[in-house]
Amino acid sequence: MHTKLRGTVRAPRRVRQAVLCGLLLVLPFPLLFVSLFLGRVRLAPGDVVPALLGRGEPLIRSLVLQVRLPRATAAALVGANLAVAGAAFQGIFHNPLVESRILGVSAGAGLGAALALVLRAGPAGIQILAFGGGLAAAGLAAFLGAAFGGGLLVLVLSGILVNSFFSALLGLVKYFADPYVQLPGITFWLMGGLPAVLWRDVVPLAIMSAVGLGLLFLLSWRLNLLSLSEAEAKALGLPVRRLRFLVIGLGTLLTAAAVSVSGVVGWVGLIVPHAARALVGPDHLFLIPASAGLGAGVLLLLDNVARTAFATEIPLDILTGLLGVPVFFFLFMRQIQRGGGWR
Amino acid sequence: MSLAARGLTYAYVPGRPVLARVSLAVEPGEILFLLGPNGSGKTTLLECLGGLRLPQEGTVLLDGTPVPQLSPKDRAKKIAYVPQFSEAVFAFTVEDLVLFGRAPHLGPLSRPGREDREKARKALALVGLEGLATRPIHTLSGGERRLALIARALAQEAPYLLLDEPDAHLDPANQHRVLSLVRALAREGLGILATTHNPNAALVYGGRVLLLRAGQVLGQGDPAAVLAPEALAQAYGIPFRIVGDGAGPKAVLPRLDENLT
Numbered sequence: 001m002h003t004k005l006r007g008t009v010r011a012p013r014r015v016r017q018a019v020l021c022g023l024l025l026v027l028p029f030p031l032l033f034v035s036l037f038l039g040r041v042r043l044a045p046g047d048v049v050p051a052l053l054g055r056g057e058p059l060i061r062s063l064v065l066q067v068r069l070p071r072a073t074a075a076a077l078v079g080a081n082l083a084v085a086g087a088a089f090q091g092i093f094h095n096p097l098v099e100s101r102i103l104g105v106s107a108g109a110g111l112g113a114a115l116a117l118v119l120r121a122g123p124a125g126i127q128i129l130a131f132g133g134g135l136a137a138a139g140l141a142a143f144l145g146a147a148f149g150g151g152l153l154v155l156v157l158s159g160i161l162v163n164s165f166f167s168a169l170l171g172l173v174k175y176f177a178d179p180y181v182q183l184p185g186i187t188f189w190l191m192g193g194l195p196a197v198l199w200r201d202v203v204p205l206a207i208m209s210a211v212g213l214g215l216l217f218l219l220s221w222r223l224n225l226l227s228l229s230e231a232e233a234k235a236l237g238l239p240v241r242r243l244r245f246l247v248i249g250l251g252t253l254l255t256a257a258a259v260s261v262s263g264v265v266g267w268v269g270l271i272v273p274h275a276a277r278a279l280v281g282p283d284h285l286f287l288i289p290a291s292a293g294l295g296a297g298v299l300l301l302l303d304n305v306a307r308t309a310f311a312t313e314i315p316l317d318i319l320t321g322l323l324g325v326p327v328f329f330f331l332f333m334r335q336i337q338r339g340g341g342w343r
Numbered sequence: 344m345s346l347a348a349r350g351l352t353y354a355y356v357p358g359r360p361v362l363a364r365v366s367l368a369v370e371p372g373e374i375l376f377l378l379g380p381n382g383s384g385k386t387t388l389l390e391c392l393g394g395l396r397l398p399q400e401g402t403v404l405l406d407g408t409p410v411p412q413l414s415p416k417d418r419a420k421k422i423a424y425v426p427q428f429s430e431a432v433f434a435f436t437v438e439d440l441v442l443f444g445r446a447p448h449l450g451p452l453s454r455p456g457r458e459d460r461e462k463a464r465k466a467l468a469l470v471g472l473e474g475l476a477t478r479p480i481h482t483l484s485g486g487e488r489r490l491a492l493i494a495r496a497l498a499q500e501a502p503y504l505l506l507d508e509p510d511a512h513l514d515p516a517n518q519h520r521v522l523s524l525v526r527a528l529a530r531e532g533l534g535i536l537a538t539t540h541n542p543n544a545a546l547v548y549g550g551r552v553l554l555l556r557a558g559q560v561l562g563q564g565d566p567a568a569v570l571a572p573e574a575l576a577q578a579y580g581i582p583f584r585i586v587g588d589g590a591g592p593k594a595v596l597p598r599l600d601e602n603l604t
Contacts, residue, residue, distance in 0.1 A: 221449075221454045
């Protein structure tokens with residue numbers, strides 16, 4: 001990627017954007033390293049570094065390699081996925097308030113997870129059914145949208161309908177769930193969080209993240225074009241609808257893969273792309289990697305707060321809401337004060 | 344060599360055509376101004392010609408080939424469409440916007456390279472905006488934005504240019520800037536179709552006119568012949584008078600009804 005960047009860098013503005021983008025991409029790595037030290041058992045560098053090299057005391061080694069490293073990796077991937085899917089969706093829907101949940105992915109994943117909990121399908125079952133439910137919901141919204149012309153507004157409307165319908169189904173499952181064990185389980189899952197994440201959960205997430213993030217990065221210039229009006233993009237020879245559904249498919253894959261591991265985590269997919277755009281500009285060549293880095297960094301940070309701030313864990317969705325809303329308000333007010341052209 | 348329409352009929356609602364059997368042709372090096380009242384089908388006609396809408400009847404021929412047979416990419420290499428406004432929601436720079444014109448020349452996963460940037464820069468220079476290349480689009484004036492959109496179409500390197508009301512919402516100086524650029528481009532050999540509400544555009548800048556009313560062609564050809572007071576009155580529903588000298592008409596103006604003043 002580095003040589004590719006060098007070819008397009010000319011103006012100082014683009015140099016600055018490329019440097020910032022690089023910094024944001026590197027950001028998650030020190031955070032990931034730091035999170036290996038944090039937790040109920042504080043570790044020193046003398047414990048962590050040997051453990052990473054496969055040496056040292058077995059208990060600490062398994063704590064670092066089997067508990068903290070998979071969890072931190074999952075946090076980084078979930079953050080990157082939600083942020084990049086949000087960035088891509090904001091572009092193709094021409095709307096700053098859109099995130100990847102607009103087509104009902106989270107509602108579908110929530111229903112899948114709730115069903116898995118009621119059916120006692122185990123952790124793997126939760127992940128699989130949540131993933132499937134997320135894909136099914138967004139797939140249904142996209143299908144309805146396409147069946148009624150495939151325009152943007154129809155898609156958004158289909159997403160709203162699917163969201164409501166799956167929320168109602170989720171309510172039904174909750175109503176019939178055992179109120180002492182299953183109902184709290186569903187409620188906690190819907191609040192999001194990464195306790196008890198194992199490599200077994202991280203590997204499929206990592207594979208799907210690599211596919212989705214990689215392809216969206218390769219499509220970055222086309223994403224720029226898709227943020228124009230449909231008529232303009234079509235006049236420039238773009239197969240607009242086909243490309244739009246491809247991007248929706250990739251964004252949904254990323255979101256469903258993330259949500260099936262972390263539960264519902266809001267706001268990251270909405271705010272991080274805005275912050276990234278303010279830093280590196282609207283060109284998706286920079287925006288996609290910058291969103292990935294910033295999203296991964298933010299979620300690592302929040303997950304570290306979630307698991308260390310209090311004696312018990314705070315659900316992630318609550319943290320992202322408490323911190324995300326004021327940040328979003330600040331970003332938006334600043335944009336309005338600057339006048340026009342949100343970025 | 345021409346961009347031609349043969350018997351185009353288009354209806355948004357079945358049974359209520361907004362275009363009825365419209366035929367026309369533009370050749371390289373000439374401008375055809377599409378005139379007609381609001382709702383007469385000008386923009387629809389332009390969109391049919393650009394391949395953005397598929398007419399229910401009739402065909403659009405590009406150098407003899409039906410346009411629907413071309414891939415979107417091949418069509419965009421030949422026909423460039425300039426909308427009144429760009430709806431870019433993000434703060435792209437002028438240079439970015441013009442580079443978008445290179446899309447039909449690039450593969451699905453590739454980005455514009457050095458050569459494309461050179462072409463974008465040339466297009467910007469041609470419309471006189473080279474100094475604004477790194478400015479975000481939304482900081483430009485209306486006239487500058489219109490020129491930037493024309494530059495994007497030029498970067499597309501298409502031999503035919505479709506302009507949707509290039510002179511709308513602009514002050515006289517900017518109207519003149521845009522239309523004299525259009526005239527210069529036609530002289531360079533581009534075939535240009537432009538919708539306009541200014542019947543004098545063709546008289547001032549040269550070119551043929553096509554007068555449309557309720558989807559029907561009232562006349563097309565030399566402006567001196569087509570822009571007769573009767574035809575204009577029929578099209579717009581108000582009386583007109585022609586101002587001219589011995590050499591021919593110079594302008595058409597609305598005629599005031601003395602009884603009402």
